[in-house]
Amino acid sequence: MTIDICFSxxxxxxxxxxxxxxVVTDIFRATTTMCMAFSNGAKSIIPxxxxxxxxxxxxxxxxxxxxxxxxxxxxxxxxxxxxEYTENRxxxxxxxxxxxxxxxxxxxxxxxxxxxxxxxxxxxxVVEKSIELGERIVVLCAGWNNKVNMExxxxxxxxxxxxxxxxxxxxxxxxxxxxxxxWNIAKENVADYLKGTDHYHRLxxxxxxxxxxxxxxxxxxxxxxxxxxxEAKIRVR
Amino acid sequence: MTIDICFSxxxxxxxxxxxxxxVVTDIFRATTTMCMAFSNGAKSIIPxxxxxxxxxxxxxxxxxxxxxxxxxxxxxxxxxxxxEYTENRxxxxxxxxxxxxxxxxxxxxxxxxxxxxxxxxxxxxVVEKSIELGERIVVLCAGWNNKVNMExxxxxxxxxxxxxxxxxxxxxxxxxxxxxxxWNIAKENVADYLKGTDHYHRLxxxxxxxxxxxxxxxxxxxxxxxxxxxEAKIRVR
Numbered sequence: 001m002t003i004d005i006c007f008s009x010x011x012x013x014x015x016x017x018x019x020x021x022x023v024v025t026d027i028f029r030a031t032t033t034m035c036m037a038f039s040n041g042a043k044s045i046i047p048x049x050x051x052x053x054x055x056x057x058x059x060x061x062x063x064x065x066x067x068x069x070x071x072x073x074x075x076x077x078x079x080x081x082x083x084e085y086t087e088n089r090x091x092x093x094x095x096x097x098x099x100x101x102x103x104x105x106x107x108x109x110x111x112x113x114x115x116x117x118x119x120x121x122x123x124x125x126v127v128e129k130s131i132e133l134g135e136r137i138v139v140l141c142a143g144w145n146n147k148v149n150m151e152x153x154x155x156x157x158x159x160x161x162x163x164x165x166x167x168x169x170x171x172x173x174x175x176x177x178x179x180x181x182x183w184n185i186a187k188e189n190v191a192d193y194l195k196g197t198d199h200y201h202r203l204x205x206x207x208x209x210x211x212x213x214x215x216x217x218x219x220x221x222x223x224x225x226x227x228x229x230x231e232a233k234i235r236v237r
Numbered sequence: 238m239t240i241d242i243c244f245s246x247x248x249x250x251x252x253x254x255x256x257x258x259x260v261v262t263d264i265f266r267a268t269t270t271m272c273m274a275f276s277n278g279a280k281s282i283i284p285x286x287x288x289x290x291x292x293x294x295x296x297x298x299x300x301x302x303x304x305x306x307x308x309x310x311x312x313x314x315x316x317x318x319x320x321e322y323t324e325n326r327x328x329x330x331x332x333x334x335x336x337x338x339x340x341x342x343x344x345x346x347x348x349x350x351x352x353x354x355x356x357x358x359x360x361x362x363v364v365e366k367s368i369e370l371g372e373r374i375v376v377l378c379a380g381w382n383n384k385v386n387m388e389x390x391x392x393x394x395x396x397x398x399x400x401x402x403x404x405x406x407x408x409x410x411x412x413x414x415x416x417x418x419x420w421n422i423a424k425e426n427v428a429d430y431l432k433g434t435d436h437y438h439r440l441x442x443x444x445x446x447x448x449x450x451x452x453x454x455x456x457x458x459x460x461x462x463x464x465x466x467x468e469a470k471i472r473v474r
Contacts, residue, residue, distance in 0.1 A: 008248055011383060148244055148248075149411045172438075174386045198411050
């Protein structure tokens with residue numbers, strides 16, 4: 001079994017091989033938020049790349065989650081905080097979703113063999129599902145506007161560590177070594193390690209420490225959302 | 238003063254700002270080799286992206302260095318080993334040069350404010366020149382076919398460390414933190430740390446341990462090649 005890690009959606013074409021299992025991650029906060037929505041009973045999520053598309057869905061009566069630069073778009077029902085997606089608001093609902101980076105990463109990945117949604121919230125469940133589904137796993141870090149970010153790399157390192165605990169793993173890729181070595185520095189206190197980073201600052205400046213803490217907890221939402229190509233939706237079953 | 242680090246030529250457009258000083262690095266081996274050529278008196282280097290262009294120059298009587306996948310192209314006078322570019326072969330000569338990754342990175346950078354050639358061989362000289370030239374420095378890692386590699390990231394980390402010893406530095410970028418933290422793990426024994434990496438294997442498999450050792454030595458060739466936009470050549474003066 002092989003793992004590779006792609007640090008930016010703009011690099012995926014250089015990493016992708018046919019039949020890859022691609023694990024899309026956007027720790028702060030899109031993929032964590034999707035896990036929360038499904039955990040609270042959402043039926044499906046329709047990921048859209050642009051604000052314009054999301055607004056069109058809204059006009060047609062859909063529930064819409066839309067965020068840009070950490071803030072909820074004014075027309076939308078939800079922003080990108082996991083705590084907004086409560087059971088009474090999302091149970092059995094279909095939600096249209098667009099975020100600064102997460103939906104961009106999904107868009108880049110959608111032609112891959114299988115596409116799973118990964119976060120610290122469901123890390124162990126995604127590791128197990130990946131082993132079941134494929135021989136080559138690529139963790140795709142959403143980053144920030146196609147730039148590399150730390151929290152997604154740390155997730156990738158944690159993912160590689162957990163995967164290697166379950167199965168014999170080819171870790172030859174430099175990207176995997178980079179992510180693992182950073183994870184080994186950070187893992188004793190991830191929130192503390194992230195204090196010097198871009199997105200941490202941005203979230204704290206917007207009063208979102210609670211989101212940060214939640215997004216870094218492991219295995220709180222043990223389900224595996226996947227991208228259903230035929231329907232162009234994310235579902236859990 | 239600000240530093241950012243771009244992990245792949247394919248990401249430069251997301252990192253670039255007007256008037257950046259871009260330090261292009263391809264530690265194994267293109268930028269090290271260019272430093273050696275200039276140290277041995279080469280007059281200028283004409284970087285070309287394709288083998289076809291390099292062959293055309295060769296047919297027109299130019300000296301040509303050309304490498305793909307660590308091997309010298311058969312038509313060429315030199316490959317990509319610094320030890321081939323001896324004084325008796327390069328002094329006062331103009332050399333056409335194409336390599337797997339280094340010239341790709343140069344091509345990506347050529348519209349930047351200033352473009353310098355960086356390697357461990359000239360690291361301190363490039364740090365000093367960068368401080369003289371600009372307010373915002375971007376280290377552009379050549380990587381391998383647009384994928385991230387370890388040795389270029391380590392150079393970037395070492396560069397950030399040295400730059401911050403000279404001047405007050407904005408190190409807020411996640412990419413800079415990643416490179417610095419890796420450099421801090423690796424710096425006690427860089428060759429040892431690199432033993433698990435892709436390109437190290439590739440070079441050792443081709444009998445090039447001597448090149449590796451040389452490419453990791455600091456300040457052996459203290460000059461600063463730069464890209465002269467007007468002439469589309471690399472020069473030192």
